[in-house]
Structure formats: structure tokens, C-alpha cells
Amino acid sequence: ITSAGVGAGATVTVEGHGGNNAGTGSSNFGVYVFSANARITSSGGAISVTGSGTSNSEAVLLADSGAIASGSAITITADSVNIDASSDGIHSAGGQTTIRPLTAGTQIDLGGADALIGSPLTLGLTNGELDLVSASKLVIGSAASGAVIFSSNIVRSGANNVEIISGQGIDLATFSLNANGGDVSLIAGGPISSSDNVGNDISGAAISLSTSSGAIGSSTNFIRTAATTLTAATAGGADDIHLIEVDGVVFVGAGGLSAPSATVRLGGGAFISSASDLINDLTSVEVSGAAILDLVTFTDTLKKLTLVDGAVLGSGAGAISATEDFDVRKGPIYAKLMGAAGLNKNTGETVWLIGDNSYAGDTQIDGGSLIVLGNNGPSNVSVNNSGTLGGTGSIDGTVTANSGANVAPGLSPGILYSGGIFLTSGSTFDVEIWSLALGSGYDQQAVTGTVNLGGATLQTLTDGIFVPPQYSSYQIIDNDGSDPVVGIFAGLPEGATTTVGGETLTITYKGGTGNDVVLFSPMPMNITGKSNTDESLSGNFQISLPVIASFDVLVYYTLSGTATQGSDYPLQSGTATITTGTSFTNIPIAAALDGILEPTENVTLSLTGSSSPGVTVGPNSSDSIFIFDKDSGQVNLTVSDGSISEVGDTAGQFVLSLQDILSNPLTSTSNTTVAFSVGGSATPGSDYVALGTTTAIIPIGSSQVPIDITALNDLVNWDDGETIILSVVGPIGTSHPSLTVGTSPATITISDPTRPIATVSSTSTTAISESAANSATFTINLDSPATDDVTLGLNLGGSATPTADYTVPSTTVVIPSGSSSAVVVYPIENDPFVEYDETIQVNLSYIGGNVALDGNTATATIKDDDDALLTVDKLNDGADPVIGPAVNGVFYVNLTKPSQTATTISYSVAGTANNTPSLTIGDYTPLSGTLVLTAGQTDAFITINVQDDMIVESDETVILKLESITAGNPAIQIVTTGNEVATLTITDADVSEISVVSLPTSVTEG
Secondary structure, three states: OEEOOOHHHHOEEEEEEOHHHHHOOOOOOOEEEEOOOOEEEEOOOOEEEEEEOEOOEOOEEEEOOOEEEEOOOEEEEOOOEEEOOOOOEEEOOOOEEEEEOOOOOOEEEEOOOOEOOOOOOEEEEOHHHHHOEEOOEEEEOOOOOOOEEEOOOEEOOOOOEEEEEEOOOEEOOOOOEEOOOOOEEEEEOOOEEOOOOOOOOEEEEEEEEEEOOOOEOOOOOOEEEEEEEEEEEOOOOOOOEEEEEEEEEEEEEEEEEEOOOOEEEEEEEEEEEOOOOOEOOOOEEEEOOOEEEEOOOOEEEEEEEEEOOEEEEOOOOOEEEEEEEEEEOOEEEOOEEEOOOEEEEEEEEEEEEOOOOOOOOOEEEEEEEEEEOOEOOOOOEEEOOOOEEEEOOEEOOOEEEOOOOEEEEEOOOOEEEEOOEEEOOOOEEEEEEOOOOEOOOEOEEEEOOOEEOOOOEEEEEOOOOOOOOOOOEEEEEEEOOOOOOEOOEOOEOOOOEEEEOOEEEEEEEEEOOOOEEEEEOOEEEEEEEEEOEEOOOEEEEEEEOOOOOOOOEEEEEEEEOOOOEOOOEOOOOOEEEEOOOOOEEEEEEEOOOOOEEOOOEEEEEEEEEEOOOOEEEOOOOEEEEEEEOOOOOEEEEEEEEOEEEOOOOOEEEEEEEEEOOOOOEOEEOOOEEEEEEEEOOOOEOOOEOOOOOOEEEEOOOOOEEEEEEEEOOOOOOOOOOEEEEEEEEEEEOOOOOOOEEOOOOEEEEEEOOOOOEEEEEEOOOOOEEOOOOOEEEEEEEEOOOOOOOEEEEEEEEOOOOEOOOEOOOOOEEEEOOOOOEEEEEEEEOOOOOEOOOEEEEEEEEEEEOOOEEOOOEEEEEEEOOOOEEEEEEEEEOEEEOOOOOOEOEEEEEEEOOOEOOOEEEEEEEEOOOOOOOOOOOOOEOOOOOEEEEOOOOOEEEEEEOEOOOOOOOOOEEEEEEEEEEEEOOOOEEEOOOOOOEEEEEEEEOOOOOOOOOOOOOOOOOO
16 A cells, blocks of 8 residues: 655545454454555655554564555554564654553553553553664653553664653663664653663663653662753652663753652752753752753752762853752752752761852851852851861851850861851861961961850861971961950860960961961060161161961050150150061151250160060160150350440340251250350440359250350440450360361440549548548549439448448439439547547449549548557455465456457566565466557456465565557556555465474484
8 A cells, every 4th residue: 555645635544444344253453554655655644653553463564575654754653563573663753653452551561562452451562673664753652541561671772762652651660762862752640660770771872761741760679761961751749750860971961850849859960050040949959869951051940959979060150040949968059049048967977059149048057167269248047966067168148056066167277258157155166277377277267247255165187297496486266356365165265375285386366467377386576677867867677476477466665865755756645567478577766857966875775575365575675766866956046135325225235056057956964064255445444344254054945045244334434335245265175076166256345435534532631530420431523514413332442430430421423314423421530449540432333324423532630539548457356375275366357448459458567575586486376477468458457376485474466557558559558646566465374383303212323
């Protein structure tokens, strides 16, 4: 049967039913194509063959070179088909061949035989039969078909596409379907299943699996595919999809993976997205059995992602957005995790988050380790129970570690970045320290936000080889900003020590930039450099640590020395900071050009300590620099008042100044002694008050010193224009060799105006008798009337004593303007003294007014009018008693008036009493014969010292006579009226007895 038509006109339809359409009877085939000439063909149209058989005959039989062939589609509809090996088979060239049951519910057994009786009937197609079917696509079954079962492996002999359709399920049992490079599509109204977990279940280029009800595979027997691309879909609900790609890699094709409200379980192999949004948004995906889900650069949204054991890959923009959560247990995740879901880690294995995630839900780590290697976005992380957080990525959210949990930054080792970190008591912060290199050698948690250590345990781990070297440091928590670290590690207060690799390290919570947690080996700070300076430049001290600081080191110091803070250099704070990442800091000393002449000064810096724990003051803790004075100065001599006069303005002044070359004042820290010479036409002592010295001292801290000049009104009239010239010889006594002589000399001029000449004269030409009625008068005359009030000093001299010999009414005299004279009267005092004639002398001195002095002296004489007489009298007699001491006799000498000079008197002694020196004992002690009355003395006593001469005698006399005045005032005389002689008596009480003494009566001759 053939058709040579074109298109629809070339369609061939054959329908046959065995047993007279009843399907009964012997050898009653429905359509029987037998022998070489038996053909059903069409050059280009479709062929439809429908048949029914009997209990012993197939509905369609091809044998003995029989064949069905078309250039278009071929459809065989029959409950049994026998394609005998002797036939030429069924061939649809480039078209599709469909073999489907005639009766709804007929089972299809691939690899098995037809079942012509029973219920349900079975359409059996062996692999051999199917080898005789060629088409661009082979379709087996329909939506009305019963279940499809496999009784043997089906392997297409060529690269044909295969589609198997069942209104019920498709069960591969323990067999497989291989399209030999063609595509495979399984469409079932029930589940697609397999009974084993070995080998390949389905092989083909593109595999599509779908069910309208029921799962694909099971949790114990996944559908094992070997394909280039794969799609799978169920109606969802409880209908999960279980897939294993046994050929290594498969691309998820258009149509993707869909199991709404159910789960797609990938149990092995790599499933690679070929486009975005290939996973149904309501579908959950579970990756296990070391399977790989690779998003590549595509994005997908799903309900839930569960990583049991495997990997979720993605690169660039490859991302998964979950609406429920991410349940991760073991394996790496490279794809970005997005959406509102959170992430849970609750098993004992390790999961690596490698992509840059942005999921917003919380991250819960209840077991195992979560290693963050990418940016984990805003999710807050809570580590609980025995969970561990580690990695070298970043977490924008806050990290909280509860009791039993571990935070272990790094990845043997590394830096983990996070928002705030809150540790609690019972949690552990693990730090690996393998070398000095941050990140590659030791761990660090870099925090943006609050650091609260909460009494957690710090655990340090080494590789068993590394020993922390001297002065090393390890910043294990880098706290951003300036907020301090809250709390401490358990048992480790600020400055406490812990052991790492057998070495003792100190902990600080104020390290780094002042708020970082640092472990470090104690280290000294020293002064390691210095530089001297000139004024107006800067010197420097360098403070160094032996290694680069891993935290800000605050240094305390003091400054001393001969230089003064605030004047020689600015006030200093007393603190300096060695900042993180450096090993030293400089303390500049900006020396001021202070305008002070001073010796070289020094500044001494002494290190006193550091607020940074573990930082000590080293042996080089104090050093000095010098400040060299650069104030160049000179001594300038100027005149502040250079025109003075002998009369009126008599005060002039020179000024010695320390100045720089711009005439700005300078001072000195030491006395500056300046020597000068004095010259000019004026005469010291007469024209002006002579200077007592030719040196002047500019005191410490002062810039100048005055030299005062006072003009004198000399005796020379009209000596106008005299000069006083001072010249600086040079500065001496200073430690400033730069000091030179500047302006010098300077001149003061004394003017002498024409003025009246004053003289003084005495009006008494003869001696003035000493009497209270008399006085001495002096006249002061001007040779011309005074032009103003003239005041003159009266300088008194002479032998007369003021007040005693005369009264001084005034020591000055004023000649009023217009007058030419004045009179001064000194009343004479009549004193009681005997004295010589005395003189009063007056000369004039200048006090004020326009006047010159003649310089003369006037004299007046006072004639003494006092006389005095000397007398002598006996005051008492003497006596020489028998018993007891002698009684001395006394003469009394009297001067009637006192004398202002001593008076020496010569006297003689006579009488019956004996005082001859040649005698052993006289009647009285010999006298000198001379008596002296001192000035003012009027009485004297001459004592006769009576002696016991042991002689019985009568009373005796001593006669004393005043003979003459040998020295004294001639106005003193000895009286001549009898009182110039006086006599006293010495009474003798000695007695004498006469007695007879018996002498010897016999003597011896011879």
C-alpha cells in the first residue's frame, strides 16, 4: 500500500482487526505485513496503522521483509506489535514514529513481550524490535496508556530522540533507556521511578522528565541520568524530584526544574543552569550526595535551598534567591544567596559561603562550622551550642556568640570582617598565631560596630613551631572608629598576660588606634635621635620602639633644661603618639628668636611612661638638645635729655640700650656691663656732678639703663656751651660675643646764661663781744638786681659752734626778684665757758634762681668775755691711828668757770710731814706736782695717802700751793688772795714703852 501524493494527499491509513473484527480466532492478525513485497509506504505523507489482534495473534505484525516506511510521520496504534527480526522494520525517515496502545490503560513493557490476553493487555516492545524502528523521534505510548515498565535495557541503535508517554507511571525498574545521543522525554500521569541506584537510568542528549501526578524518582532510588541537558517537572505538592547525573555534568535546560511546594533533590553529579529562572519559584532544592548545583552567572528564585552534602556554584552574578530559608549542612556555596530568607547551619559538618551574599534573614549556626569567605551582606549571625563561625570574608550584620559557641576568624589563618561582635560568657574566641604576618600569619576579627567581649574565653593556637619573637604584636580584633572595647576576655584584664607558643604576651584592649585588642610582647621606648637648633628653627627628639607598633602608643614625657617653655619654645603637651603602623614619633622643639641675648640653652626631654600596657621606658630615657642664640645685638648710646643748664633744667640723661640692627629692643639673661669714657669741655665736679663710675650695668631682662647727668652752677659765669661726651668703650662681662658697639659717642651740652653774681660779706669788722645782746651780721649782695627769686644756701664754717656759740635762724636765704641784697643775722650766745676767740664763716651755694656765685667766704669773730680763777682748800685732815687703816687727807681744787680746753696746773707740797723718797717709809705717799682739769671740768681732788712710819711723833702738816698754769686758756688765773695755799694735818697715834730686860750674868772669856 503506497501513496505517491504530496502533503496531506499522500497520507496512508491502514486499519485491520483480526477475527472478523472481533479479535478472536486463530492467527487473526489485525495488520499483517509479510514478505518482501509487503509494504506500507508514503513518499511524503503520514502513515497511520491501526490494528487489533486476537488472543494468539498480534494486532500488528511485520515479518519476512515486510516494512512500513514514510518520509513523514508514522503512527502505529495497537495493543500488541510484533516487529519480527525478519522484517525490514518501521522507518519514518526524517519524521516521527509513534507506537501507542489502542486500548486505554494498556500497559507498555519495554524490553518485554506482548500480553495478548489478560488485563491489562501489554504492548511489549523488545530492544530488538525497537532497533528495527528508525525515526527522527520515537514516541511510545500516549496519555491514555497504562503504566510503562522496563523489562530490559533499551538502547537505541542510532541517535534517535525518544519520547515515552504514560497516562500512569513509568518504571525503569533496574533497567535503563539509552537514546544513543538522541533526546529522551518521559511524560507520565504517575510517577517516574527506578528500582536501583546503580548505573544509568536514562541516557540521552537532552532529557525531559515530567509527571502530572507523582514523583520523579524516590529518596532511596534517584533517577540516574546521563545527559547533556535536563528538565524535570512534577505537579508538586508531595511529588518530589530525585535526580542523579551520573555522567558528571548536565545543563538544566529550558523548562528547568519544577516541583511547586515540593523538593527537587539532586543526589549526585553537576547540574548547571543554562539560563536564569529555570527553577520554579515555589520549588525547594536539596543538594546531596556530593551533587553540584551550578548557577553559573544566572539567577534563580526558589522556596528553599538545602545543602546536605555537595556544592552550590555560581560565578559573577550567579545567585539564588530563597523565600523560605537556606538550610546548609556540608559543602561550599559559591553562588550568591539572596532574598528575605535566613540561613541555618545545624549539623556537625562545614559549610563555606564563598559568594557575595545579600540575604536579609538571620544566620543561625547551631552546629558544625560556617566559613564565610565572601561578603555575607546584612544578615545578623548567631552562633549557638557548639557552632563555629570562621572565614576570611565579611559579614555586614552583627555577630553574636552564645555559650558553647566559637568564633574563629580566618582560615589558617586570616581576617574575618563583621559588623558588631557580641561574645558571651562560655563562648570562645579562637585565634591562630603562626607568624608575624597579619592575615596570612595570624587571625584577626575586623569589626565595624561594637565590640563586646562579654567574658568570653580567648583561645590562642599555634602550629607547634612558631615562637613569638621579642617585641612582636598581634592585633586580633580591629575595632573601627573610636568606641572602646566593651568587656574583657575571661581572666584577662587590661595588661594581663597569656602564653602563646611558650612565650608570654600582654593583652591590651586599647591597642591599635586606641580601641583594638592586641597581644604583644612588652617593648621599651627610647630616645633614639635628636637634633640641635638655632633660634627661629626647630630641633627634634625622636622616640622609637624596637618594632612597628600594632596599636597607638601614647608616650608621656617632661621637658626641662635652661631653656624656658612658652618663651624659648612653645608650651608642649607632654604627650606624643607613636601611631599604628609606625615605630617612632618626632617631638619638634621650635626655637623662638626671642630678642633676648642669652648663652646657649638646652632642652632636656625625659620619658616618664606610657598609658599603653606593656610599653616601658627604656635605658635611653633622657637626652638634651641645644638652642643656639641667634639674636645679634649692639650697644647703642643715645641722649634722652641733651640740653641742660647750670640754672633751671639741670638734669640730663644718657641711655645705654641693647638693640638689634633694626633698633628693636633686646634683653639679656645676664647682666651686661658696659664700659664708657667721659670727655668733653665740661669739668666733672664743678660743671656737673662727677660720675662715680665709668661702667654701667644693663640688668637681666632689661633692654636699657640710664646714665643721669646733673649740671652744677659753678663759680664761673657765662661759661656757656660746655659739653659732656660719653663714648662706649665696649660691652664687657657678657657671654654674647655677637654684641658689638653701635651708636657712640653721645653729647650733652650745658648752657650757662648771663646772671647776677652773688657775694657774701660780714658787716662786723672787729671782734664781737660774747654777749647775748650782740649778733654777727652777714650781707649777701648781687652785682645786679635779681631777675627772678634767687635761693642760696648758707654754708657755715669757722671755729664757733652753731647753736652753742650762736643761733642759726636759717641755712638758706632768698633774694626776691628785683632785689640785689639780703641780710642774715646770727645772734651770739653768751656761754659759760672760758674759751678762745671764735669765728663764724659763711659761703654761698646755689639752690635756685638765675644767679652765679662769686665763691668768696665771709668771716666774723666772737670775742670771749669769760674769766676763771683757781683756788685750793682742805677738804679733810689725815690720821695715822694705832689700830686700823690710815685716814687720808684731801685737798679740793676749784675752777670758777668751765673751760672749753684742758687746763694743766703745777703745784708744790711742803709742811712738817715727811714724804722724802729716800726714806723707807714717809708720812704720806709722794705726789706728782701736776693736776689736769679736762675741758668742762671745774672740780678736782688731791689725795694725801697717809702711811704709818712707825715713829712716835707729834702731829704733822702738809701744805699744798698752786704754783702756776702750764697749759690752758690764758683767761684762767690762780687767785692771789690766800686761797692759792691750803694746809691739812696728819695726826700721829704711835706710842712708845720703856722696859728692863735681864741679860746673861756670866760670859765666857774670849
